[in-house]
Amino acid sequence: MNLARRKVLQLIGLLGAPTAFLLVFFFGPLLIMLVYSFLTPGIYGGVDWVFSHLNYGRILGWADTRYEKFDPVFLSIFLRSLRLAALTVVTSLLVSYPAAFWISRMSPGRRDFAIFLVTLPFFVSLIVRLFAWVLILRPTGFLNQGLMGTGLTSEPIEFLYTDFAVVLGMTYVFIPFMFLPLYGSIEKLDMAQLEASADLGATRIQTFRKVILPATLPGIIGGSIITFIPALGNFIVPSVLGGAKVLMIGNLIEQQFLSARNWPFGSALAMMVMTAVLVLLVVQLRLARRGGA
Amino acid sequence: MPAHLEVVAARKAFRTPEGGVMTALDGISVKLASAEFVTLLGPSGCGKTTLLRCISGFETLDSGDIVIDGSAVTQMPAHRRPVNTVFQRYALFNHMSVARNVGYALEIAGKDKREIRTRVGEMLDLVGLAGLGKRSVSQLSGGQQQRVALARALAGKPKLLLLDEPLSALDKNLRQKMQQELKAIQRELGIGFVFVTHDQEEALTMSDRIAVLAHGRIQQIDAPSVLYQRPANLFTADFLGESNLLPVTLGGTTATLADGQTFATPHPAGRATLLLRPEALGFALPDGPALSFTGRIAETYYSGKDHQITLQTPAHGSIRAVIRAGGQSPEIGADLTLHAPAIGLHLIDEVAG
Incomplete structure (x- = not known):
């Protein structure tokens, strides 16, 4: 058997199983969704095999005039999801960056413990943790009681069921996603480079802009992407902390599939999310290539 | 400046x-x-x-x-x-x-x-x-x-x-x-x-x-x-290069080694240490040596351009010397007498130990 052939067989042996798995259980369903998103919803759920572009029309600006006028509500929910996900990325970055810096300078033993603490929330059910936030944020919750107890406010403030609560909750949930890639690139940062920069005349701010930021950019981009993607499609946090007021696209998709039983419309919404994510990944690849060159 | x-x-x-x-x-x-x-x-x-x-x-x-x-x-x-x-x-x-x-x-x-x-x-x-x-x-x-x-x-x-x-x-x-x-x-x-x-x-x-x-x-x-x-x-003296450090007793105009050899020095009386670099030691000198050391060769290394010798002497313990190669090769166990010129001697006002 020649070498090239053996290499091919080796590759098939190593990658065959995961490829087959992804084809059947990931790519297959995705294809079904793509097809469904161009079909007509059945009256009692399911689909009728009639081509329709109106699922996308309802979102983007044209509707089936027999039943409804175009309402930009879906588009605004989509835009709100983009905005809240972006805000989540920014806040988790602001929290994680200094923390990662601080932890990376600890002694090895404490460092490992600190990283363990960062991942600790994963050990508790997400629902439980989010309901804990409800207890904190609700009008009679700890936060409002504290504020009123210290006399800072006289009336309870509406924290729950606001954008604020959703971004707070998602930041809380996704901080480990942001932290770990950030930590990876910050930990590799050579402290001697910071001294070299100061030695060559740079102030702390200049050193941050010219040395620290570029050197940790891969971590920032990586962390932002893997925070943004699940935040965009998230439906658990907005349904617990956002209620009916702060609906995100994830909630909408969930409703279309589970309550409204309008699978084609739900599929179209899901495709929109996927498009946004793909666009983002392309941008990231471009950035990464430019940074790596 | x-x-x-x-x-x-x-x-x-x-x-x-x-x-x-x-x-x-x-x-x-x-x-x-x-x-x-x-x-x-x-x-x-x-x-x-x-x-x-x-x-x-x-x-x-x-x-x-x-x-x-x-x-x-x-x-x-x-x-x-x-x-x-x-x-x-x-x-x-x-x-x-x-x-x-x-x-x-x-x-x-x-x-x-x-x-x-x-x-x-x-x-x-x-x-x-x-x-x-x-x-x-x-x-x-x-x-x-x-x-x-x-x-x-x-x-x-x-x-x-x-x-x-x-x-x-x-x-x-x-x-x-x-x-x-x-x-x-x-x-x-x-x-x-x-x-x-x-x-x-x-x-x-x-x-x-x-x-x-x-x-x-x-x-x-x-x-x-x-x-x-x-x-x-x-x-x-010890940190820089190889050195032989030998205690001496000073007596006004002369210094005396442990084996009784003396050499002239303007140092005042007291105790001091003689620094003798290994390369200062050699075979017979034309002007006559200031000091001589006789002993048995305990170790010898050949490095191409010279021999590094450790000489075991009864009065001073081991003395290291570097002898330019080319002549007779020193052999372990043989007796050898090495000489140092007056210019190779340097006194340090400190006593080891």
């Missing part, structure tokens, strides 16, 4: 993780003339790197002063000091090209692009890396990275260049080549170099003066030949 760099009574102590206090600099004072190449030499932990870091501004002194060109910089933060450093592991910015690394100080200083490009070109020429400006730092060999680090530190025209064991990561041949180049560059630029190393050969080759440090103090600062031939104390 006015002092270019002056360190005055510098003190610095660190708290150790175990809770103790480690005195890194115990009252160091040193003056450097401009365009002088001074090496800080000493075993690890002697304070030489701490002194360098205090000069560059990465550490602050507990007390004392650092003066550069007449102005005190003791309280000045690192980025404002007119000194640049070549770091031990180079600390190059690996997300930047070679040219941007070299031009970093100028970029920070806000110089215009054309000026930066010209200066970077000059610097790359100076260190022999012309044409490599566009390369990424990671594409360079260790020796080339070393040169980039040097060019980067020199680009901003510092008044003083600090070098923290810059050659320790290079292999021996490259290191020797870089030693000569560094010395040549220093002469060409005419600025002061403060060079830290624990490699005595390196220090002897390159320096105008060497400061030998131990226990946070300067043991001696002198030209390499003075330091080697006329060390001021036992530490320097």
Whole structure:
């Protein structure tokens, strides 16, 4: 058997199983969704095999005039999801960056413990943790009681069921996603480079802009992407902390599939999310290539 | 000549993780003339790197002063000091090209692009890396990275260049080549170099003066030949090169060794130590030897150009000698008499032990 052939067989042996798995259980369903998103919803759920572009029309600006006028509500929910996900990325970055810096300078033993603490929330059910936030944020919750107890406010403030609560909750949930890639690139940062920069005349701010930021950019981009993607499609946090007021696209998709039983419309919404994510990944690849060159 | 760099009574102590206090600099004072190449030499932990870091501004002194060109910089933060450093592991910015690394100080200083490009070109020429400006730092060999680090530190025209064991990561041949180049560059630029190393050969080759440090103090600062031939104390004598240290008793005009041999010396009475470098010993001398040592050859190593002999003597224990090869080869177990001329003898006013 020649070498090239053996290499091919080796590759098939190593990658065959995961490829087959992804084809059947990931790519297959995705294809079904793509097809469904161009079909007509059945009256009692399911689909009728009639081509329709109106699922996308309802979102983007044209509707089936027999039943409804175009309402930009879906588009605004989509835009709100983009905005809240972006805000989540920014806040988790602001929290994680200094923390990662601080932890990376600890002694090895404490460092490992600190990283363990960062991942600790994963050990508790997400629902439980989010309901804990409800207890904190609700009008009679700890936060409002504290504020009123210290006399800072006289009336309870509406924290729950606001954008604020959703971004707070998602930041809380996704901080480990942001932290770990950030930590990876910050930990590799050579402290001697910071001294070299100061030695060559740079102030702390200049050193941050010219040395620290570029050197940790891969971590920032990586962390932002893997925070943004699940935040965009998230439906658990907005349904617990956002209620009916702060609906995100994830909630909408969930409703279309589970309550409204309008699978084609739900599929179209899901495709929109996927498009946004793909666009983002392309941008990231471009950035990464430019940074790596 | 006015002092270019002056360190005055510098003190610095660190708290150790175990809770103790480690005195890194115990009252160091040193003056450097401009365009002088001074090496800080000493075993690890002697304070030489701490002194360098205090000069560059990465550490602050507990007390004392650092003066550069007449102005005190003791309280000045690192980025404002007119000194640049070549770091031990180079600390190059690996997300930047070679040219941007070299031009970093100028970029920070806000110089215009054309000026930066010209200066970077000059610097790359100076260190022999012309044409490599566009390369990424990671594409360079260790020796080339070393040169980039040097060019980067020199680009901003510092008044003083600090070098923290810059050659320790290079292999021996490259290191020797870089030693000569560094010395040549220093002469060409005419600025002061403060060079830290624990490699005595390196220090002897390159320096105008060497400061030998131990226990946070300067043991001696002198030209390499003075330091080697006329060390001021036992530490320097022992640290620098190979040495035979023999106790002597002084009696006004003569010194007496343990075996009763005497030689003339103007030292006053008391006890002292005779330094006898291995290469000062040899076979019969035309003018007659000042001292002679007879013993049995206990060990001998042949290194091509010479024999390194350990002679076991009844009165002085083992005495090391280096004999030029070419004559008869010494054999282990044979008896041998070696002689030292008067000029090879140096007395140190200190007693071992």
